[in-house]
Amino acid sequence: MHRRVVLAQRPVGVPTLDSFRLEDGPVPTAGDGEVLLQTLYLSLDPYMRGRMSDGPSYAEPVAVGGVMVGGTVSRVLESKAAGFQVGDVVLGNTGWQTHAVMKPGATPMNSLVKLDPKLAPASWSLGVLGMPGLTAYVGLLDLGQPKAGETVVVASATGPVGATVGQIAKLKGCRVVGIAGGAAKCDFAVKELGFDACIDHHREDLAAALGEACPKGIDVYFENVGGKVLQAVVPLFNTGARMPVCGVIAWYNLTRLPEGPDLTPVLMRNILTKRLKVQGFIVSDHYDRLGAFHRDMAGWVHAGQVKYREDLTLGLENAPAAFLGLLKGSNFGKVVVQVAE
Ligand SMILES: NC(=O)c1ccc[n+]([C@@H]2O[C@H](COP(=O)([O-])OP(=O)(O)OC[C@H]3O[C@@H](n4cnc5c(N)ncnc54)[C@H](OP(=O)(O)O)[C@@H]3O)[C@@H](O)[C@H]2O)c1
Known part of the structure; x- marks a missing residue:
């Protein structure tokens, strides 16, 4: 059948x-x-x-x-x-x-x-050896350009993109802070994936908790979700920070603009004064990176440096x-x- x-x-x-x-x-x-x-x-x-x-x-x-x-x-x-x-x-x-x-x-x-x-x-x-893995690889390394010692923040931290982003950033010597839904996912991000911290986005005090986890500010925010997570991230950006925009899943089901104040001026002022680099990307535009991706990711996965x-x-x-x-x-x-x- x-x-x-x-x-x-x-x-x-x-x-x-x-x-x-x-x-x-x-x-x-x-x-x-x-x-x-x-x-x-x-x-x-x-x-x-x-x-x-x-x-x-x-x-x-x-x-x-x-x-x-x-x-x-x-x-x-x-x-x-x-x-x-x-x-x-x-x-x-x-x-x-x-x-x-x-x-x-x-x-x-x-x-x-x-x-x-x-x-x-x-x-x-x-997953890790395919489309989501390539998304993490290109978005973080080519667009996010993380440097050792910098702070990288990623949401959907236990999904195939977010988990891979965080683990590559650790391999590059960054402090990695994940954001995920619930204690079990946050535990997994820290204990299994090796993130330095992970914040549950259901917390009422999300913005304050994220600030505590990023005492030196945020240098790379790998955007997977939008919504209140993005709102918590924006004030923490350092000058020259990068934001590869991969997805905004919190808004995929919107039928009209959300209620509440228009936060566009806050975002735009941060982009301007902190000279942020914000770049959206679609993974299918980056298949020229498949060779390097397969070589690096297969090596990391087989060495147990990237878990899945x-x-x-x-x-x-x-x-x-x-x-x-x-x-x-x-x-x-x-x-x-x-x-x-
Ligand atoms: N640009 C591209 O080419 C490209 C390619 C692949 C994927 N993507 C994007 O990358 C992102 C992650 O994809 P994935 O495949 O790795 O999926 P995933 O993380 O396995 O699944 C999506 C996760 O999003 C989180 N989420 C859903 N609604 C949320 C909300 N309102 N606030 C915060 N988190 C929420 C949930 O995780 P928690 O329970 O942890 O919150 C959910 O498990 C998605 O936005 C996707 O569209 C883009």
Whole structure:
């Protein structure tokens, strides 16, 4: 059976289970030049919330009734394409479905990369050794440019991007302060990932606690969330600080501007007077860094210098609930759905 999760309707605000629909059909077969893939692992990522809406963005939305997009690790079940054998394990973008037929390399979305499962668990190519890991690497090293002794702050500190950012910053000799939702995540960031401190963003006194954890101010703030975390960070910026803007997940479900005072003047005054470097980036613009990333990250992971935690969900039918959990922080680590053994 070919099972897929399609976008049932565009959400207004927070998505719900009704935003998705499960559909079943016969397993397709491969034509000339094509492969039939069986999905083993599906990556769930915050960017998918953006694809569910049809507002202006850097990427096309998923069509209503279309299969939800997503990175996958698959096994080749049938091959009529040169260079691919039955049994090969490949990294691709086949989306929320159990099977897919495609012509490898026909479009950028159809690119397939063969994996060697002996080198690392295949699912890690969806996390620390894949897109989120590259995001952390490029955003921190190329845009954040951390120097030994500086203070680096990152939120979503136990997610695949934030955890990797913090650990690379430690390798570069920085003081690293994480921000995460809850005591268990903060404990993990300090005790397992080696952060110097981690602040629970649910605390009433978030701004004061962050100030205490950053006695020399903040030199790099790797922006993953926006919202009240950004508000707490801004007054602590040092002159010449850098803010790579990677994501603003606290605002992904906004339907209108938040209530309260307009804080744009505070932000702009800080950018001006402290000569801040603020730069947004999209990881797909930085694939030229894949070679250096794979070399460095594989070395760090194998040496145990960068640790990685997955939050595994079993069964494609549970992908919608796992995705809704990711948007509100119920996940603890990189969210991966195991679709088949
Ligand atoms: N620019 C790019 O190319 C690119 C590429 C990949 C990812 N990203 C962005 O990077 C960020 C992290 O992604 P990820 O894949 O590593 O996801 P992740 O950290 O596993 O999951 C998102 C986390 O965001 C936190 N969160 C949700 N709502 C929040 C709120 N209102 N305030 C504070 N924290 C909140 C939750 O962690 P806590 O429970 O710890 O708060 C949640 O677990 C996202 O913003 C994502 O969109 C950008």
